[in-house]
Amino acid sequence: MMRGLFQLTWLEIKIFLREPLGAIGTLLVPVAVFLVIGRAMNRGSGVRTPGGLEFLQSGLPVMASVFMAISAVISLITIISIYREGGILKRLRATPLRPQTILSAHVLVKLLFTALSVTLMMLAGRRYYPIGLQGPAIGFAIALLASTLAILSIGFVVASVVPTARFAQPVGALLFYPMLALSGLFVPVDALPAGLQIVAKLLPMTYVVSLLQGIWVGHSWFAHLGDVAALAISGAVFVALSARVFRWE
């Protein structure tokens, strides 16, 4: 069923590392940005205001994670569109390889690199931030995995149809960043105008942010069952949709 998955995944990891800036862009830049922001927040205020501290301890990790998940998904969309545009998907089609194997391999590659950079950030945070980062690492990792998969499912739909790589980045950005603006990451959903609140409640990203923020500050999973259910449902819908609309060329 998934014959070739291991070989393809391993191959895609190697190919990804051969890209100019592949490893640096994915692993080092986010960590560097994270450290710079952290330092600035720490120093800029002079005194550690309670707000600044709170942001460092809960806001920043969640924000960084969400951005990384989104950039992983956008890069997945881009890769699939490059494969489609270049005829690589078509070539792979004329083998016993199945589309779900191809997508799964890319998802595994993305998850691996996202996990690596999150881990690096955590380690960097522990080492370089005076206050340190405290959070339930394992619980948060699971929540982040669930969130990334939920965002990926939306990405699949885009990846299944975007004809060229030139469209992939802007379409991904146009889709995810407005969602993010309403998700409660920057402004609490309750503080939005009534109309936008309704829109926000319909977007999977809102549940991603709610889940990640909750788990990070130590809420129980039980308190976030609603978020998990919303992500599961939207994930199933989008995966099914992408399977229907998937285009090889």
Added chain:
Amino acid sequence: MPHPVITVAGVRKTYKQTVAVDDVSFEVRDGEIFGLIGPNGAGKTTTMECVEGIRKPDRGSISVLGLDPFRDVYQLQDRIGVQLQQAHLQKRIKVWEAMHLWASLYKKPVSHGERLLEQLGLSEKRNSWFMTLSGGQQQRLFIALALINDPEVVFLDELTTGLDPQARRAIWELVRGIRARGKTVFMTTHLMEEAERLCDRVAIIEHGRIIDIDSPQRLVDRHCPDRTVVIGTEDPTAEERFQSIPHAVDVRRDGPQFTIHGRGDGFITEVIQCLAEHRVRVSSFRAEQPSLEDVFLKLTGHSIRD
């Protein structure tokens, strides 16, 4: 007669308003090299991709090795090898990595990857990225990938496009080798010379329809029975003698050179007999045989290159 491994009956495929392939029917027999020939845009690739199972015909039926190529596509892919026109791989995949990946996709264990690379002159390139290969090297890699699972049927779509004559000949030899191992080859080409030298039978396709199917020789005999003999001679009686050849249609003279058009199998023999009988001294003799190119021109009213 060997049983057919591919049967195509009444296949039609349209893209929006354009009819790409219309009512196409043919058979490919076990162990032969079958060519679909015609100009670019005639429907060759569409037909082949329907047979490979990567496109679904709007109408008609196709059977390959007893399978429905669209419904049983994964089962079929396991037993066939495909080389697509205008395909690409990941820019930074190495030659050996592509071979290794492909080898892992098939049920059958594969062990002759290195030998294939050697046969195709790619051994020195095994550690090169796909993007650094020349057009011909990429093409040869795709042929290697098409052969990696030792397929029962091999599909080759415009296999020598972009290759220099030397590489082309090497590929032809390789395709003959595939047939020699008992495999069936289904290929397309717009190069008539390629079809003539390689194919046991060809189907001529134009505007999505098949015009005729047969061996290249029989197509030539059927549609272009005309033969031409060009003779150089100083003999003053020659012109008169040539005109008396039974199947000569037309004799033209250009200084010491005569061009004689005639018809039928016996015509060239008649010319030789005439020369011998009248002891005509000749300085040169050339018999011209029409080619598939001429057949195509005759059947469609235009050259395949137009």
